[in-house]
Each structure stands twice: as structure tokens, then as C-alpha cells.
Amino acid sequence: MPLSLPPVLKPTRRTGDTDFYDMRIAESEHEILPGIRTRALTFNGGFPGPTLRAHRGRAVVIRQVNDMASPATVHLHGANVPASSDGHPMDPIAPGQSRVYRYPNDQPAATLWYHDHTHHLEGEQVYRGLSGAYLLSDPVDALLPFPSGEFDVPLLLRDAKLNGDGQLVFVNDDFMNRPTILVNGRPQPYFEVKRRLYRLRLINVSNLEVFKFQLSNGARFLQIASDGGFLRVPAVRQEIDLWPAERAEVLVDFRSVPAGTAIALQNVVALSENKRDILQFRIGGGASSSKPELAIPGWTGVRPPSAQAGIPGWPTRNPPRERVARRRRFVLRFDPATGEFLINDQGFDPNRVDARIDHGATEIWEIVNGDAAFGITHTMHLHLVQFRVLDRNGKPEPGHDAYPKDTVRLNPGDVVRIEATLDTHTGRYPFHCHFLDHATHSMMGQFEVVPRG
Numbered sequence: 112m113p114l115s116l117p118p119v120l121k122p123t124r125r126t127g128d129t130d131f132y133d134m135r136i137a138e139s140e141h142e143i144l145p146g147i148r149t150r151a152l153t154f155n156g157g158f159p160g161p162t163l164r165a166h167r168g169r170a171v172v173i174r175q176v177n178d179m180a181s182p183a184t185v186h187l188h189g190a191n192v193p194a195s196s197d198g199h200p201m202d203p204i205a206p207g208q209s210r211v212y213r214y215p216n217d218q219p220a221a222t223l224w225y226h227d228h229t230h231h232l233e234g235e236q237v238y239r240g241l242s243g244a245y246l247l248s249d250p251v252d253a254l255l256p257f258p259s260g261e262f263d264v265p266l267l268l269r270d271a272k273l274n275g276d277g278q279l280v281f282v283n284d285d286f287m288n289r290p291t292i293l294v295n296g297r298p299q300p301y302f303e304v305k306r307r308l309y310r311l312r313l314i315n316v317s318n319l320e321v322f323k324f325q326l327s328n329g330a331r332f333l334q335i336a337s338d339g340g341f342l343r344v345p346a347v348r349q350e351i352d353l354w355p356a357e358r359a360e361v362l363v364d365f366r367s368v369p370a371g372t373a374i375a376l377q378n379v380v381a382l383s384e385n386k387r388d389i390l391q392f393r394i395g396g397g398a399s400s401s402k403p404e405l406a407i408p409g410w411t412g413v414r415p416p417s418a419q420a421g422i423p424g425w426p427t428r429n430p431p432r433e434r435v436a437r438r439r440r441f442v443l444r445f446d447p448a449t450g451e452f453l454i455n456d457q458g459f460d461p462n463r464v465d466a467r468i469d470h471g472a473t474e475i476w477e478i479v480n481g482d483a484a485f486g487i488t489h490t491m492h493l494h495l496v497q498f499r500v501l502d503r504n505g506k507p508e509p510g511h512d513a514y515p516k517d518t519v520r521l522n523p524g525d526v527v528r529i530e531a532t533l534d535t536h537t538g539r540y541p542f543h544c545h546f547l548d549h550a551t552h553s554m555m556g557q558f559e560v561v562p563r564g
């Protein structure tokens with residue numbers, strides 16, 4: 112099947128500084144396999160949901176109507192938003208009700224995504240389809256000489272198991288038994304591309320699948336952005352690691368590839384051979400771009416490009432370096448006695464605040480994957496903030512994985528230190544493993560940003 116692109120949602124109303132949208136969460140049927148109707152949970156009937164394109168400095172206001180039989184919350188992953196619009200797991204939209212989420216879009220350009228976050232239901236409801244892309248642009252992004260329009264392509268990748276009737280089967284944490292990878296809702300689609308540069312926004316919306324991407328022709332990616340936007344310098348990458356909830360924006364270059372060639376986007380750590388080739392690029396005819404193509408010194412050579420020299424207009428964006436007010440330590444661990452996933456030996460308790468943070472404070476959190484014995488991977492995601500990964504097992508994290516990040520990978524036994532400055536909104540926000548089946552049971556805590564006394 113050809114690659115499907117989620118439609119860009121149109122605002123129902125626009126004012127001088129705000130775009131208003133209406134969305135509806137409901138069960139609907141979708142064609143994942145040719146000729147088969149698969150029941151899914153959808154935003155506006157889309158699987159995945161429609162793409163939102165937002166602009167820094169223009170607020171987005173979304174009225175979400177929940178027409179499901181179960182509660183829903185909507186979380187905008189990676190966004191700096193007031194707690195009232197964060198989609199906290201304990202702040203649901205009851206069936207038949209609606210609520211308004213307000214996103215200020217007061218942060219740099221980034222590939223964000225929205226998804227359900229309902230307490231104890233998020234794993235299954237996201238698995239059944241409740242996610243979509245939210246692409247935030249800003250004036251810096253708009254001026255960079257990167258592919259745009261149809262050549263700027265969101266790719267939402269996820270794990271799935273379809274039964275003999277073509278219906279989605281959800282069994283919590285059955286990572287060995289999700290044999291299908293869907294790209295924008297379809298298994299192993301092909302994408303007819305022109306001989307030019309493409310900007311791909313890789314978004315891992317899986318509950319459990321980990322990817323290490325390569326291109327089958329050995330070509331390299333130029334990674335330009337991570338979770339929270341542009342890297343400090345772009346990075347030439349042979350492989351891109353992308354675990355649940357992480358994003359990577361990459362440029363791929365088909366300019367010198369002969370027409371008629373097929374190139375696969377592959378996951379070289381796939382657990383089975385049929386999950387290895389994820390998407391096939393079919394290179395077609397000549398380039399259609401009228402504007403001059405980007406030349407990036409060093410990309411195809413040995414040395415990586417210098418952003419300043421190679422890409423005019425690249426943003427200079429350093430993480431804040433403040434005095435560290437507080438250090439904390441969180442150990443993520445599976446409890447074989449209960450089958451639950453714990454943080455510091457505790458499951459999620461909505462009445463407990465695990466970290467009270469003074470507004471404006473910078474903290475360093477040491478996050479430990481305590482599951483070396485079981486070989487279980489985890490991640491840590493903080494709502495509200497983009498953080499910097501300082502080091503991993505005592506070694507500095509490479510730049511492309513260090514900043515700006517909202518989700519960090521933790522191999523079994525890893526000790527990772529992250530640094531975050533909480534200087535925007537106050538209120539209560541979750542932090543959790545983003546293997547959503549772990550978060551659902553019940554690897555999640557809360558931090559609360561409190562006004563300084």
C-alpha cells in the first residue's frame with residue numbers, strides 16, 4: 112500500500128493570535144489492511160489522528176469531544192503548557208463530555224505529538240489509535256533552507272498485532288508478540304519520492320517498540336532535530352535510535368539515487384525479520400523543486416557539517432546553565448511479585464507528589480534503570496520541560512541525544528543524569544516511563560512546580 116499522510120487539520124476559527132480547532136474522539140473503522148475494516152479509537156476518524164500545524168506565538172485552542180464509552184485525556188507530548196491543559200491522567204473528559212485545551216506554543220519549533228493519557232487506560236487507548244502529530248514551526252524554522260510542503264513528511268511509527276479478522280489485539284506488555292509495524296497506520300507502505308532532499312519527522316508513537324533506523328543503501332541521515340527541536344549542531348548519522356515517544360527530524364538525500372531504485376527504511380534491531388523493513392522509498396523522476404537545493408558541506412564526506420558554516424540561519428540554542436538547586440534519584444524497576452513497574456519502589460499514586468520544585472529552579476535527576484537482571488528497557492519522560500542529558504554511566508551523552516530532550520532512553524542497568532530548569536508554568540505534572548504499558552502499570556510519578564514563597 113502507498114504511504115498515507117494524515118490530513119492537516121483546518122482551524123474552525125482564527126483570530127489575530129489564536130487558531131481554534133474542534134476534535135472528536137470516537138471509535139471508528141479504518142482500513143489498515145487492504146479491504147478490511149479495523150475498529151480503532153480515533154481523533155476525527157483518523158488513524159493516526161490529523162496533523163496539527165502550529166506556529167510559535169499563535170495559541171492553539173482545541174475543543175475535544177469525547178464520544179467514546181470510556182474517559183479520555185489529551186496530552187501534548189513535549190509541550191510547555193499550563194497544568195490545566197496538560198491532559199493529566201487524573202483530569203479526564205468523561206464519556207459524552209468535552210473540554211477545551213489551550214496550547215500557548217511559546218517554545219521553539221519542534222515535532223510534538225498528542226496522545227491519550229487516561230489513568231490505567233493510556234496503554235490500550237493509545238495502542239488502539241489515539242495519537243497524532245503536532246508540528247510546531249517558528250520564524251527560525253521557516254527561514255532554514257529545508258524541504259517544506261509535501262517534502263516535509265511526518266512518519267508516525269508503531270507496533271501492532273492484528274488478529275485473523277484484521278482487528279487490533281491488545282495484551283499489556285506483550286512486546287514479543289506485536290509482529291506488525293505501522294507507518295502512518297499502514298504496514299510496510301511504499302513512498303514514491305522524487306530525486307531530491309526530504310525532511311522526515313520520525314515519531315515513535317509505539318507503546319513498546321524500539322527502533323534503530325538505517326537506510327538499506329547505506330546512505331546517511333542528517334539529523335537536524337530531536338524531541339524538543341533543533342539540535343545545537345546537526346549530526347551526520349548512520350543509525351538513528353528512536354524509542355517510544357522520541358522524535359528525530361532527519362534529512363535524507365535522494366538526489367544522486369538512480370530513478371527506479373528502491374531503498375528501505377530498516378529497523379536493524381527488529382525482533383523478527385518481517386519487522387525489519389518498515390517503509391520503502393521508491394525513487395522516481397527528476398526533482399521538482401524550483402528553489403536552490405541545500406548544499407551541506409561534509410554531509411556526504413567524512414567530517415560532519417558545522418551548522419554555522421553549512422546551514423545559514425541555524426539557531427544558536429544552548430540549554431540554560433543555572434546553579435543546581437536540588438539533586439534527586441529515581442530508580443525504575445519491575446516488581447516480579449506483583450507484575451507492576453515501580454519508581455523508587457512505588458507505583459503511581461495521584462495523591463502523592465514525588466518532587467516539589469521551586470519555580471525557576473534547576474535540578475539534576477539521576478535516573479537508574481534497575482532492571483539489569485531482567486534485561487528490561489525503560490525510558491523517562493517529563494511533562495512540561497525539555498531537559499538536557501548530562502551523562503550516561505559517567506560518559507557525556509552525544510550531542511544528538513543530549514538536548515533538547517523530553518524522553519531519555521535507559522538500557523538495563525543504565526544510570527543517566529538529566530538537568531532541567533522549571534521556569535515556566537507552576538502546577539502538578541506527571542513523569543513516567545514512556546513504554547506506555549509500563550506507565551499504565553504503574554511506572555509514573557508526579558512533580559509539582561510551586562511558586563517561590
Ligand SMILES: [Cu+2]
Pocket residue numbers: 452488489490544545546549550554
Ligand atoms: Cu519502562
